[in-house]
Amino acid sequence: xxxxxxxxxxxxFLSRLCLFVSLYLFSFxxxxxxxxxxxxxxxxxxxxxxxxxxxxxxxxxxxxxxxQEHWRNPxxxxxxxxxxxxxxxxxxxxxxxxxxxxxxxxxxxxxxxxVTMRNFSGSPTEKFLMLVDGREVLQPMGGTITWGTxxxxxxxxxxxxxxxxxxxxxxxxxxxxxxxxxxTKPAESTQGNSVRLAIESTGTFLGELVHGGKIRDGEYxxxxxxxxxxxxxxxxxxxxxxxxxxxxxxxxxxxxxxxxDLDLTVAGAYSTRxxxxxxxxxxxxxxxxxxxxxxxxxxxxSPPIIPIGNFPVAVQSILLATTNWPVSESSxxxxxxxxxxxxxxxxxxxxxxxxxTRLTGVTGxxxxxxxxxxxxxxxxxxxxxxxxxxxxxxxxEFRGNRPLGDRNHLAFGLGYRFMEFDVTEVVTSPWDFxxxxxxxxxxxxxxGSNSYPILNYKGPDSFQRFSAFVQDTFEVKExxxxxxxxxxxxxxxxxxxxxxxxxxxxxxxxxxxxxxxYSRAYRQASLVEKFTxxxxxxxxxxxxxxxxxxxxxxxxxxxxxxxxxYEIGWRSSSSEKLLWELSLFYYDTQDAVFSGPxxxxxxxxxxxxxxxxxxxxxxxxxxxxxxxxxxxxxxxxVRQTDFPESMASLKSVIHAKDDLKFVxxxxxxxxxxxxxAYNELPIDDYLRLDLxxxxxxxxxxxxxxxxxxxxxxxHPENMYTxxxxxxxxxxxxxxxxxxxxF
Amino acid sequence: MLxxxxxxxxxxxxxxxxxxxIQSLSLEAKKxxxxxxxxKATFIVxxxxxxxxxxxxxxxxxxxxxxxxxxxxxxxxxxxxxYLIHSTEFKIKNFQLRxxxxxxxxxxxxxxxxxxxxxxxxxxxxxxxWKKHNYPNIPGxxxxxxxSKYLRKGLVLTFRKENNRLKLGVNLKKADAMNLQISSKLLxxxxxxxxxxxx
Numbered sequence: 001x002x003x004x005x006x007x008x009x010x011x012x013f014l015s016r017l018c019l020f021v022s023l024y025l026f027s028f029x030x031x032x033x034x035x036x037x038x039x040x041x042x043x044x045x046x047x048x049x050x051x052x053x054x055x056x057x058x059x060x061x062x063x064x065x066x067x068q069e070h071w072r073n074p075x076x077x078x079x080x081x082x083x084x085x086x087x088x089x090x091x092x093x094x095x096x097x098x099x100x101x102x103x104x105x106x107x108x109x110x111x112x113x114x115v116t117m118r119n120f121s122g123s124p125t126e127k128f129l130m131l132v133d134g135r136e137v138l139q140p141m142g143g144t145i146t147w148g149t150x151x152x153x154x155x156x157x158x159x160x161x162x163x164x165x166x167x168x169x170x171x172x173x174x175x176x177x178x179x180x181x182x183x184t185k186p187a188e189s190t191q192g193n194s195v196r197l198a199i200e201s202t203g204t205f206l207g208e209l210v211h212g213g214k215i216r217d218g219e220y221x222x223x224x225x226x227x228x229x230x231x232x233x234x235x236x237x238x239x240x241x242x243x244x245x246x247x248x249x250x251x252x253x254x255x256x257x258x259x260x261d262l263d264l265t266v267a268g269a270y271s272t273r274x275x276x277x278x279x280x281x282x283x284x285x286x287x288x289x290x291x292x293x294x295x296x297x298x299x300x301x302s303p304p305i306i307p308i309g310n311f312p313v314a315v316q317s318i319l320l321a322t323t324n325w326p327v328s329e330s331s332x333x334x335x336x337x338x339x340x341x342x343x344x345x346x347x348x349x350x351x352x353x354x355x356x357t358r359l360t361g362v363t364g365x366x367x368x369x370x371x372x373x374x375x376x377x378x379x380x381x382x383x384x385x386x387x388x389x390x391x392x393x394x395x396x397e398f399r400g401n402r403p404l405g406d407r408n409h410l411a412f413g414l415g416y417r418f419m420e421f422d423v424t425e426v427v428t429s430p431w432d433f434x435x436x437x438x439x440x441x442x443x444x445x446x447x448g449s450n451s452y453p454i455l456n457y458k459g460p461d462s463f464q465r466f467s468a469f470v471q472d473t474f475e476v477k478e479x480x481x482x483x484x485x486x487x488x489x490x491x492x493x494x495x496x497x498x499x500x501x502x503x504x505x506x507x508x509x510x511x512x513x514x515x516x517x518y519s520r521a522y523r524q525a526s527l528v529e530k531f532t533x534x535x536x537x538x539x540x541x542x543x544x545x546x547x548x549x550x551x552x553x554x555x556x557x558x559x560x561x562x563x564x565x566y567e568i569g570w571r572s573s574s575s576e577k578l579l580w581e582l583s584l585f586y587y588d589t590q591d592a593v594f595s596g597p598x599x600x601x602x603x604x605x606x607x608x609x610x611x612x613x614x615x616x617x618x619x620x621x622x623x624x625x626x627x628x629x630x631x632x633x634x635x636x637x638v639r640q641t642d643f644p645e646s647m648a649s650l651k652s653v654i655h656a657k658d659d660l661k662f663v664x665x666x667x668x669x670x671x672x673x674x675x676x677a678y679n680e681l682p683i684d685d686y687l688r689l690d691l692x693x694x695x696x697x698x699x700x701x702x703x704x705x706x707x708x709x710x711x712x713x714x715h716p717e718n719m720y721t722x723x724x725x726x727x728x729x730x731x732x733x734x735x736x737x738x739x740x741x742f
Numbered sequence: 743m744l745x746x747x748x749x750x751x752x753x754x755x756x757x758x759x760x761x762x763x764i765q766s767l768s769l770e771a772k773k774x775x776x777x778x779x780x781x782k783a784t785f786i787v788x789x790x791x792x793x794x795x796x797x798x799x800x801x802x803x804x805x806x807x808x809x810x811x812x813x814x815x816x817x818x819x820x821x822x823x824x825y826l827i828h829s830t831e832f833k834i835k836n837f838q839l840r841x842x843x844x845x846x847x848x849x850x851x852x853x854x855x856x857x858x859x860x861x862x863x864x865x866x867x868x869x870x871x872w873k874k875h876n877y878p879n880i881p882g883x884x885x886x887x888x889x890s891k892y893l894r895k896g897l898v899l900t901f902r903k904e905n906n907r908l909k910l911g912v913n914l915k916k917a918d919a920m921n922l923q924i925s926s927k928l929l930x931x932x933x934x935x936x937x938x939x940x941x
Contacts, residue, residue, distance in 0.1 A: 036821050040780060044825055047784040052792070055785050056933040060778050060906050072777075217930060257932055261905045362905035403906070478775065 037510030038573035039071040045576075046070065053188065059368065061403050074483065074503035074515035076102070076164040076569060076583040076611060082154050087653065087663045089692045089706030089735050091198055091206050091228065093160055093182070094147045098667050098688075099649045101611035101627030102164050102583075106669075106718035109243035109728045110204065110230040111275050113147050114718050117164055117177040118585060119607045119631035119643040127523055127561075129175040132182045133267065134397070135356060135374050140419065140463075140493070141389060143526030148247040149271050149352050150182075153208035153224050155194035155741065156253075158185045164611070165585060166501065166521035166565045176523040176563050177587070186265075187212055187220035187255040190742055198737040203231030212742065218257030225250045230275070233728040236716050239329070241728045242345055245275030261362040270353040279384035279454075280725045281326070281342035281430055282309055283678045284537050286550075287319060291542035305539065307678075309340035316340065319540055322547070323433045339678055343725055344430045346383030353377050367402040384723065386426035387455045393419045409473040411485070417465040421527070425453040435538055435549045444549050452535055452549055459531025459554075465491035471501075479507035493524040494560045513571045523561040525593050530554055536722075561602075563589040580614040594635070607633045609645075626650040644670035644685070659696035664689070676721045686715050704737040774817055782901060783822035785908050786863065786886070787832065789899065792928035795834055796921055799882025801858035806838040808858055812850045813865025815843055819888070823863075834860070847871040855880035866891055881921035898922060909933045 036044075047055065070077065078100040080093070090096045094113045098105045106114045117128055130137050130145050137150050163179040190212040198206040205228070212222035225248075232244035251269030258264055285308040289298050296315055298306070308319050309328070316328070328340045354376040362368045374395040381388045394417070401411035427449040435452050437444050444452040471485025486500040501519035508514055528534075535551035569583040591602040609631030616624040628648045633640040648668040655661045667688040674681040692706040709715070709732045716727035800807065809827070811820040820843035826832070832839045839861065844850040847868040853859050855878040862885040864872055874896035877885060887895060890902030893911060898920060900911040910928075914937050917924050929936060 036818065036825055040776065040822075041825060043777075043780050044784060044822060045829065047780060048787075048826060048829060050784070050788075052785075052788050052928065053931060053933075055781065055788055056908055056910075056931070058781055058907070060781060060903050060908065061775060218932060260909075260932060261907065362907060364905065366906040368906055475775070 035510070037507075038576050038579075039507075039510070039513070039571075041576045042573060042579065043071060051189075061366075061409055071513065071571060071573070071579075072481065072505050072507075074481070074505040074517055074569070075567070076581070078162045078164075078613075080160040080162065082157050085154055085157070086702070086704060086737065086739060087661070087692065087694055088651075088665055089663075089690055089704060089708060089737065091200070091204070091735075092147065092151055093157070096160075097162065099625070099627070099651055099665065100162050101613045101629045101647075101649070102609075102631070103162065104643060104647065104669070107728070107730055108718045108720060108724065109241050110233050111148055111243060111245060111247065111273070112720070115145075115147075116643065118587070118629075119609060119633040119640070119645070127176045128178040128180065130180040130182070133184055133356065134358070134372050135354065135376070135395070139378075140524075141391070141421070141527045143529070146273075146350060146352075148228070148273055149249075149350055151226060151228070151247070151249065152182075152184055152251065152269075153194070153210050153226050154196055154739070155208065155210045156184045156190055156222065156224060158183045158189075164583070165517065165567050166519035166563060176521045176561065176589075184253070184267075187222045187253045188214075190222050191220065192742040194740055194742050196737070196739040198735060200231070201734040202233070202731065205229040205231075210742075219255070221252065221254045223250070223252045234714075234731070235728055236726045242276050242278070243728065245273065245348075247271065247273040259361075263358075263360050265358040265360075266356070268353070268355040271351070273348075273350045275348045276345045277348040277382070277384040278724055279344045279346065279428070279430075280723055281344055282339045282725060283307055284342075285309075285320070285323070285325065286537060286539045287311070288539050288541050288543075288548075293542075295542070307339050308540070309342065310338050313340070323430070325430050341725055342430075344384065344428060346386075346428060347381055348383055350378070350380045352379070365402065367400060369398065369400040372397040372399075383426075383428070385455050386428040386431075386453045387457075388424040388426065389457075390422040391419060393417070404472075407475040409475075410470070411473070412470040413468065415465070415467040417467075417491075418462070419464075420462045421457075421459075422461065423457040425456055427451045427453045431535075431538075433547065435547045438548050438550060441546070441548075454535050455528070456533040456535070457527070457531055458533060459527055460492065463492040465489060465493065467491075481505050489522075491524070493530075494522060497522050497560065511572060511574050515567075515569045515571070517565070517567045519563075519565045519567075521563045521565065523563070525555075525560065528554070529593050561589055561592050563587055577617040578614070579616075580612070582610065582612050584610040592635070603635050605633065605635050607631060621655040623653040623655075624651070625653075641673040642675050644672045646670040646685075659698070661694050663692040663694065665692075666690075674716075674719065674721060674727070679726070681716070681727070683716060683718075687711055700741040702739055702741075704735070704739075706735040706737065708733050708735060778903070779817040779819060779822060781908060782888075783819055783826055785901060785910075786823065787826045787830065789901075789910060789928070790832070790834075790839075790861070792925040793884060794923035794925070795860070795882050796923075797835065799921055800835055800837055800860070804837070804858045806840045806858065807834050807860050809839050809841045809861040809863070810850055810854065810859055811841060811843045811863050811865065812847050812868055813888075814845065814867035815865060816867075819863070819865065847876070851876065854878055854885070855883035860884060862886065863888060864892060864897070869895075877916075883920055884922055907933060909935060911935045913937065 080096050085093060085096045088096055094105065094115060097103045097115060102118050104116045108114060132150050138145055161181040165178060166176055190210060191214060192212060194210040196208040208226045210222060210224040214220050228247045230245050233241040235241045249269055249271035253267040256264045286305045287308055289304055289306055290300055292300060294300055308316055326342060326344055328342050354374060356372065356374045358370060358372045360370040376393040378391040397413065397415040399413040401409060403409050425446055431454065432451050434450060435444050436442060446453060467487060467489045469485060469487040471483060473481060473483045475481055482504045484502040486498055488498055490496045499520055499522055503517040505513055505515040532554045533551050535549050537550040539548045539550055541548055565585065565587045567583065567585045569581060571581045573579040587607040589605040592605040594601050594603055611627055611629040613627040626649060630646055632645055633643055647670060650666040652664045653661055669686055671685040672683050674683055689710045690706060690708045691710060692704055694702055694704045696702045709730060714729035714731040717730050719727040811823065820841055824841040827839050827841055854862055860882050864885060865888045869891050872895060877896055885897050887897045887900040890900060892900045896916060898913050898917045902909050902911060912924060912934060928934060
């Protein structure tokens with residue numbers, strides 16, 4: 001007879017569970033030294049891939065979660081290496097994130113990619129931090145990352161670490177839903193010439209050239225150029241998306257070894273991008289239905305306002321006579337919401353350059369330190385919204401870490417950031433007609449124009465940020481690490497904040513590791529959200545024969561979004577051939593900013609979910625890698641639908657011969673709804689299949705032939721809601737990629 | 743309020759957990775961290791790639807060369823080296839390298855350099871037992887020291903931790919004497935300290 005389990009006494013059950021776990025631990029505690037664990041074998045295999053210099057550069061002890069072994073990390077971490085990008089047939093780093101559990105990657109048009117993590121964002125605003133060689137690349141104006149501007153040639157990429165979950169105690173503000181940390185190789189590792197050429201059946205072209213040389217022992221350099229020419233896509237309606245353009249970039253790096261443990265790096269890059277971007281005008285002009293003369297046979301006051309595009313074409317012509325509105329364009333999407341389609345394309349241009357210097361050293365008492373200095377100039381013209389701005393930025397950072405006794409490793413740092421903005425607002429052509437203020441009924445204008453722009457930045461023109469962090473990694477016992485610390489920041493954006501975090505990892509037995517974390521992270525509202533008035537519509541008051549501006553003000557009092565994040569994970573490797581991990585998270589965010597008429601609003605938002613990932617090598621010639629992620633977001637208790645709750649990926653690599661491999665990638669994305677003021681679009685779930693063949697020709701040359709999105713001719717993925725009229729078609733395509741390694 | 747039996751049960755559970763915890767602490771206090779051991783083992787195998795043996799110094803009759811790990815291997819270095827050598831199918835010329843753990847120098851002394859036992863790693867436990875004159879005058883014999891404690895002990899290579907990094911000490915004079923050629927590529931690398939123990 002089986003003993004009864006009293007489910008009404010959960011503590012009794014927990015006691016038994018604890019007892020079981022404890023016995024389990026006890027049973028393994030003496031078996032450690034006999035055999036290497038699967039984790040350790042994997043770690044040795046990882047180290048084996050490094051050359052002598054790389055090994056000599058590895059810290060013997062370091063900060064938990066950042067430079068210790070991957071398997072011991074108390075966080076969900078995925079690492080993308082150059083081969084993952086080439087073998088996946090990805091032209092850009094951001095494309096390769098599709099295979100990372102919890103990451104939601106979509107393409108808007110040829111040059112715009114959207115990335116969100118763990119069901120928290122839903123908008124183009126990325127709520128995570130991205131660094132490239134230590135340089136923050138999140139744009140403070142709109143809170144977004146311009147992915148194309150930050151690309152580097154594949155040959156110089158060392159890795160991209162994707163750390164899901166907040167890492168604010170070290171990384172600082174904006175490391176909310178995660179951190180993407182991109183590092184490039186030292187110049188010494190990129191000696192000689194490397195070329196990468198890729199052409200898509202769509203016409204998109206990519207060319208990369210890197211040259212590295214040695215000046216003398218311990219002194220190396222490299223220079224590189226990258227050019228991506230984007231082909232035009234089709235919109236869902238079949239109309240041309242006018243998204244063709246280019247992104248070009250040049251860069252350099254100089255490394256000098258100043259002593260056995262003293263190194264200097266100077267690097268920089270300049271990039272220029274040129275495209276067009278649409279602004280959807282279809283739902284921007286309205287008729288106030290209070291005209292006593294009732295010219296269009298309407299019942300006055302019912303409905304109170306009517307989109308101009310809802311009137312017959314002849315009536316629209318009369319109403320638009322006093323404006324500078326373009327002529328309407330027809331497409332199948334005209335009927336959505338019953339509004340005629342009006343749109344305006346303007347230039348979208350970005351020029352960015354940066355220079356960085358790093359001095360790193362280790363002193364005799366194992367004190368490692370680095371000093372980084374960054375200078376950056378960024379200039380952009382968001383012509384579609386008439387918003388131009390230049391940003392000059394300077395950063396100075398000091399980081400250090402050292403062991404404290406046998407069991408502690410202390411990391412700490414100080415940072416200073418200064419940014420200066422020069423914002424110019426322009427009234428775009430369609431809006432260039434007289435308009436009155438809603439309250440005062442006086443004409444609105446800006447210097448140099450008789451009308452009013454869509455965006456009107458009213459914020460300060462410079463910002464400072466001071467930061468400091470301290471974190472201790474405490475080795476409680478050999479297989480039990482706790483890391484705790486906090487970041488302190490004082491900035492013009494966010495005031496003074498304290499962002500604590502604690503993480504722990506515990507090897508239950510040689511094959512299983514449990515980890516848990518609590519973090520508090522902050523995301524500062526973007527400058528647009530905080531300081532920019534958005535005029536999103538104009539209303540025709542027929543009684544007075546005037547156009548009235550409708551805008552929503554920014555909110556300088558917007559608090560930082562504050563997230564309390566709880567995570568647990570279980571990593572297991574019962575054999576060298578299998579590694580799997582389960583990560584669960586619960587995010588509780590206060591004051592999450594959501595934009596859109598009528599105002600910027602702050603809501604409480606919760607996100608709960610998890611990811612299951614695995615790596616499996618069934619035999620010598622076959623590798624499998626997969627993930628399933630689930631996440632559910634609720635805004636003020638209401639379930640959100642703009643993020644797919646389920647996603648999955650499966651990658652299979654078959655090494656047919658030493659010089660030939662076949663790669664298959666399957667990506668599943670659950671259904672969701674693209675929100676919009678008037679043309680909300682349900683996006684069905686879709687399954688993407690990519691197949692690739694990579695042939696190692698010899699002498700470092702390899703050729704890859706890929707078919708992408710093979711299962712359907714095209715599907716929509718994303719768009720800037722309320723800016724784009726409709727998404728583009730992500731089409732089935734083929735890619736030829738050729739590269740020569742150093 | 744807890745009943746007595748429940749309290750005893752909970753106390754036992756707590757004691758078991760604490761016992762497990764304290765036992766682990768005492769067991770593991772003297773060991774170096776696993777990351778260091780993994781790094782050191784990989785560093786050693788990688789370094790061996792830069793050493794050249796002359797054909798005449800390698801065994802004629804055997805198909806393998808033995809790599810002796812000598813001493814109290816509390817960090818399981820032998821298992822790590824064996825795994826790495828097996829994974830890479832490491833060979834010296836055409837001879838497979840095989841790892842064998844020997845618990846003391848006393849036990850290994852008569853074997854070093856003879857019958858293809860050409861590569862030796864002395865662990866720290868054998869420091870007091872090792873004397874320079876223990877180095878056999880048999881060409882092709884490579885003896886390495888696990889840590890900086892073997893500096894100035896007449897070994898060809900020493901691995902040491904300094905400034906939180908692993909560094910390699912090379913005794914070129916001894917290498918020459920043992921008819922071992924060390925790649926100039928290795929000698930040119932940063933974090934290699936040359937001729938540190940020629941005495």
